Amino acid sequence: MVKQKYSGLIVSLSAVLAGLIVGGIIMLVFGYSPLQNYGNLLNGAFGDIYSIGETLxxxxxxxxxxxxxxxxxxxxxxxxxxxxxxxxxxxxxxxxxxxxxxxxxxxxxxxxxxxxxxxxxxxxxxxxxxxxxxxxxxxxxxxxxxxxxxxxxxxxxxxxxxxxxxxxxxxxxxxxxxxxxxxxxxxxxxxxxxxxxxxxxxxxxxxxxxxxxxxxxxxxxxxxxxxxxxxxxxxxxxxxxxxxxxxxxxxxxxxxxxxxxxxxxxxxxxxxxxxxxxxxxxxxxxxxxxxxxxxxxxxxxxxxxxxxxISVYSTTPPEIVDIVIASIIFFVGIRYLFERLIAPMLQKKGVKN
Amino acid sequence: MNKKAVVVLSAALFLIGGVLTGCGNSSSSKRNSHTAALVTDGGGIDDKSFNQSAWTGLKAWGKSHDLTKGVNGFNYAESSSNSDFTPNINKLIKANYKTIFGIGYNLDNAISDAAKDNSKVNFAIIDSVVKNRKNVASVTFKTEQSSFLAGVAAAETTKTNKVGFVGGVKSSLIKTFQAGFQQGVKAVNPKIKVDVKYAGSFTKADVGQSLATAMYNNGEDVIYHAAGGTGAGVFTAAKNASKSGNKVWVIGVDQDQKADGKYSGGNVTLASSVKEVGTAVEDLSNDAMKNKFPGGKTLSYDLKDDGVSLVNDNMSKSAWKIVQSYQKKIENGSIKVSAE
The missing domain is CATH 1.10.3470 (ABC transporter involved in vitamin B12 uptake, BtuC)
Structure with a gap:
């Protein structure tokens, strides 16, 4: 049962990661730097006490x-x-x-x-x-x-x-x-x-x-x-x-x-x-x-x-964030796919242990 | 999920956080003499209307001073909802922009609050008046004057003696467009009927299209829209009607909308009631650069100083002449256009 409990969390985290990766790929395709943009995004959300206040x-x-x-x-x-x-x-x-x-x-x-x-x-x-x-x-x-x-x-x-x-x-x-x-x-x-x-x-x-x-x-x-x-x-x-x-x-x-x-x-x-x-x-x-x-x-x-x-510190259009958010939701939506991919991996681990 | 899972999740979040913060930006120390940025109202800098013309003005200002988009030059921050106004303004303040524009009356509270806390930053508000702040310049436009001319143009063009007005949100600002338009039509021919409709939004092209389609079907052959992005639907409706043989017209708003009226058989843009938000933004940025920012003052742009105007896109020569004669009358004060 432990597996089941974790699988929800793993699916969610994978969806977030996959969403960020899709956003990063799109940035790369259009010639923007994903590292710089995600850095700015993170700074803008948690970079100082003011930003943390706004985020919360x-x-x-x-x-x-x-x-x-x-x-x-x-x-x-x-x-x-x-x-x-x-x-x-x-x-x-x-x-x-x-x-x-x-x-x-x-x-x-x-x-x-x-x-x-x-x-x-x-x-x-x-x-x-x-x-x-x-x-x-x-x-x-x-x-x-x-x-x-x-x-x-x-x-x-x-x-x-x-x-x-x-x-x-x-x-x-x-x-x-x-x-x-x-x-x-x-x-x-x-x-x-x-x-x-x-x-x-x-x-x-x-x-x-x-x-x-x-x-x-x-x-x-x-x-x-x-x-x-x-x-x-x-x-x-x-x-x-x-x-x-x-x-x-x-x-x-x-x-x-x-x-x-x-x-x-x-x-x-x-x-x-x-x-x-x-x-x-x-x-x-x-x-x-x-x-x-x-x-x-x-x-x-x-x-x-x-x-x-993002758009304050770089030339990247701010709409990129909407793409990231949408892809995260999309990946959550197809959680079935993750479950199929992840379940066998967990099972293998289980056997080893 | 159990407690362990929560711990893992939070640990993961903080880990990702720590790694990414490490590569956050460091703004370069080389700073230009002046920087300016704007915060949009709902709708982006490509709304073919208000926000776009402000951004065009800011870009033009940046170009004329060899500035680039970014923290050392000029920039924009888009608001997807009203709750983004304050964080957007504060982000721009933190990025050290010297002059910050609030594009649209919706931002007046946010600008007023930010101005109180940041007395060294110049603020400007478009289409509204912020009182009791020495570092806020308020910019208003006498759009009833350009709308009056739009009314004249419509009245001189209509064949059915029925014209229409499509507004965005029914606010005091948009009512100045409506009032000016109605007075203009009436000045030419009091018998012409003006049908007034509001879409309830500046961003719903679909509503604009269905309203305009109904109005054109009702025999109205010129529609003046003051509806921002909603107006795109008015253009679509006009093009559809014109393609099927019922030649109708749109009078555009805020910027020259001739390009929006193009279709395979011609163009449906009769004229555009231009409001030079861009010029105002450019002027104020220049003033700020020269340390002459008119903080605490209200600037009013009108026909006389080209702050508002009616641009001829596809009017007949005779109609255009009449429009120009009315323009002179307004400029020399023999006709007074009421804003209500």
């Missing part, structure tokens, strides 16, 4: 959307609605922070976090409800809910919360922000904030929940075999809705910490935020394991933040 700040919402996707996935559902849930979560938290600005800081933040994540939860619960009672494909409903979220939030921001002609709401008060001065100072004026700690706390909570509680066990078993679970006396409808609700709460929370920690306001979005989809990639790369998600999201975040440095 950017990783936090990825962790939560990744975690959200993986919870639904454990129950056998493909929640593509992370982006929409993130958006309504962001919206909810900022609106709460603006409307209840008379509250003391800690209460305001907690209230905003609850408001946003609840809104995200409701958003995906709708899909869960439709799935549980009408068998509607959650893939379709979450995609549609994404668009409803996008256009609703855009409309609401423009209509009710933005100054005339502006595209964004007012900024939230300083006391509602997740940015705290000691963290900002510690990371040399980066946007690093309490959001990262919140994300880590939720990683632990969800890990305990999924492995140690009855409800978590039910989610897992419904995902493995809904018929058998029903026969065993599990209320599958309830479980489906709980899984989708939790999934949305986490994605909504990601929106909250980005809103309260990074943006400080809510603005009209041109298109759906990518973060919901990036979260799916993170969850896939991590094989849906909570601890794996922490590392996978830091890796993705490092690629994104470090990737911004």
């Amino acid at each position: 700040r950017n990783a936090a919402p990825l962790m939560l959307t990744g975690l959200g996707f993986s919870i639904a996935s454990r129950a056998g559902f493909f929640n593509i609605g992370g982006s929409g849930q993130y958006l309504v979560g962001w919206f909810g938290s900022i609106i709460f922070a603006l409307k209840f600005s008379f509250l003391p800081g800690w209460l305001l933040i907690i209230g905003a976090l609850i408001a946003g994540s609840l809104l995200g939860g409701i958003w995906s619960w709708i899909a869960g409800f439709l799935r549980a009672y009408f068998g509607t494909s959650e893939v379709i409903t979450t995609i549609m809910l994404n668009y409803i979220a996008l256009y609703f939030v855009n409309f609401a921001v423009k209509q009710w919360f933005a100054a005339k002609g502006a595209d964004a709401s007012a900024n939230i008060l300083k006391k509602a922000s997740l940015r705290v001065s000691w963290l900002t100072k510690l990371t040399d004026n980066s946007t690093f904030n309490m959001g990262f700690l919140i994300a880590l706390i939720f990683i632990v909570i969800m890990w305990v929940y999924m492995t140690k509680t009855k409800s978590g066990f039910e989610i897992n078993s419904v995902g493995l075999n809904p018929q058998a679970s029903k026969y065993a006396g599990i209320d599958t409808k309830k479980t489906i809705m709980i899984a989708m609700l939790l999934s949305g709460v986490l994605a909504g929370l990601a929106g909250c910490i980005d809103g309260l920690g990074n943006y400080q306001n809510i603005s009209v979005s041109n298109s759906l935020p990518n973060i919901g989809f990036d979260g799916m990639a993170v969850a896939l790369l991590a094989n849906e394991h909570p601890i794996g998600i922490v590392f996978a999201s830091i890796l993705f975040s490092a690629l994104q933040i470090g990737g911004l440095s």
